[in-house]
Amino acid sequence: MIRDDLRIGVFVCDCGSNIAGMVDTEALREYAGTLPQVELSIRNKYTCADPGQQEIQKSIYEHNLNRVVVASCSPASYEPIFRQCIEGAGLNRYLLEMANIREHCSWVTDDKADATQKAKDIVNVAVARARWLYPQDEEKIPVTDAALVVGGGIAGIQAALDIADSGHKVYLVEKKPSIGGIMAQLDKVYPDIECSI
């Protein structure tokens, strides 16, 4: 069931002219504000810049937001940064949703009306998903401080030495009676024609 205490904030980014050049971002901001459970919608020139991020954090505090939708670029670029941002304001990092209105909209549409309509849809879909986001705890699992290196050729030898030098226990397993692998069988090696062992 969707919670009835949702307070969603939508942050629309101009990205300079990257988005605003093709999408009517003001109309988009207004539209986002009309969507159910959206508490406020704000437009920024660059949401990812410090002032933009501060505005998100301020809005979370002042309006008691509990879901955040950033309508800007691909999550591949900025999702980690906006997650950190909302976390800094006390929200769980999984309560963020990104609406990709740049790579998937303003940059690939050559008609302003089409682009604005598509951006509205994308934001509507992102808000719909945001309503179904829940705080998630990342499970933390213990790590055994030891490594297994399988194979005692030059790669295995080097990996074992490096890990061991970093201060970790290493088990180096080799199926032959000696380590050395193919390299030990070579007489000389290139490019300096020197001994292999």
Added chain:
Amino acid sequence: MMDVGRHPNIELLTYSEVEDIRGYVGNFTAHIRRKARYVDEDECTGCGDCAKECPVVVPDEFQMGLGSRKAIYIPFPQAVPSAYIVEDKECLGQNPIACGKCIEACEKNCISFDVQDEHLEINVGAIVVATGMDVYDPTALDEYGYRRFPNVVTSMEFERLVSTGGPLEGHLGRPGDLKQPRKIGFIQCVGSRTQNPEKGNPYCSNVCCMNTIKAAQYLKDNYPEIDISVFYMDLRAFGKGFEELLMRSKASGVRFIRGLPGDIEEVDDTGDLRVTVENTTAKRLEKHEFDMLVLAVGATPAMGTEPVRRLVSLSKSPSGFLKEAHSKLKPVDTPTKGVYIAGAAESPKDIRESVTQAGAASSKASILLNKSKFSIEAITSVLDEDICKKCGQCASVCPFAAITWEKKQLPKLISAACVGCGNCAAECRYGAIKMRHFSDQAVYAQIDAMLEENSANKIVAFACNWCSYAGADTAGVGRMAYPPNARIIRTMCSARVNPEFIWYAFKKGAPVVLISGCHYVDCHYIDANRSTVRRMDGLWDGLEKAGLRTDRLLLEWCSAAEGGRWQTIMKETEKKRQSVTSEEIDGTRTALEDAKIPRPRNPKASDENQDADFVCMRCGYSWKGNYRSNVERICPQCRSNSIRWLKKKKNK
């Protein structure tokens, strides 16, 4: 090598094999069988008195069979550990009555036949797979006469023949009569770069050009009078100092002839070899005579890699070498968290590259081991035990062995091994598996939102996080304009897309539904996207059964780099949408009202490699071909991946 033996943090387990690996990142348990050496590794001084007495003489594998050793032996003088070993399959008898001469000879009493294989269980947080490569065996290449003519040797045998530690102690001689050769020919690309599977592998083995140039230069430095020719198709001297060495060898008089020999014959009873070759630079057929020929044999995936690969659920590249997590950005990571690759197990490599990659792999492993706790992204699967019917389907499709199941039991979901692809959730027909952060409800809400208004103009598109969504990003970065009708739902993998989502979208009025994901070779979840295809085949059958047009459901693979392909997919999908009438959309709602949600169509083993009928859902082209579950389907006409595998018509 010596450093390994001395390092206080390294426990060296030679003559040992990994028999089992269980667990997940940070918490692996490995079972190691340490085979009996019968010689106390710590006590043996390597004096060799035992081997002098041993009556058993066998070919020495370290010398590529060109020398001999005893049944009790040290693999080579610099071996680590520096200890003798008894090969029990060769030893006359472990009963002192049968032989036991070595035991008598050993003054330190470090030989005992009363020891047995040891089973060790070790706990580790990270694993580095460095199982190396094997050397191609050219016996199958009849034209080169290897094994028929004693003086045709492989490059590995040549190494032992010239080595001071070799059977001839550094006095170069050819195997047939031990005479020092005056003319030597090298033949490149033996077992490499061929499209004929009977003659080797399609890939370049990376090290053979430089290895030959090195060998030729070494000969010129030490035996300037020897005449040397190298037969090649392309010379690849691309590394630091490589081109310089090639130039030096040319200046030293090594002759490079472009063309691989077509035939080799022995000259009468001299042991000399006559080579017939098409010199492609001079454009003429030439004959050359040599005292000895060296075959620059390529590399093959190591036999020993396969069992380890299975134990830690890694995938293979088409070449058979291990597949890395990402060809450019994650070359030492694997899809299994906590497992890294180093060296030639990943692809043929020389020493310098192996060392570099080992450094990278150990750095990755150390980053993990430096943490006392490891955080798992909260996108993993969770079981609703009240709904689960204990059928075990989820466990059978998990590419990471993150779900274990036993008959009549609830499956166990190991969240630490789960990477969140969602294949299990899409396979579960009871809805018992939930994905954290990518819930079913969220997907339904997204579909509702995108079809809220003007649904007849919309394309419902699913895109996987890694490739197709990123491919759409690339189209954006390249400003490749396309029709604005598609609305994307991002999932981690196309295998997350439950057939129910698609049914739901059609019922809600979607004219066209598109599923997109990574190409087969790129799948970020080993082979999870093969499940997508099984489900698509089922859905196409289901649409047909409901009396609907099957081509309203499309499937496309698009890599993160293929922005242009994404643009084409969008244009073609929009064309398809325009062909769907409002009557059809209305009819869909009623047709699917009571229609069952189609189950995946699972291929049987007997379908593999059989003739089958295919039809392209994008352009309608149909053809007969070979059904292979692990080969990406693509339309020969329009390059679409929306290829329906038609059911065989039953003979009545």
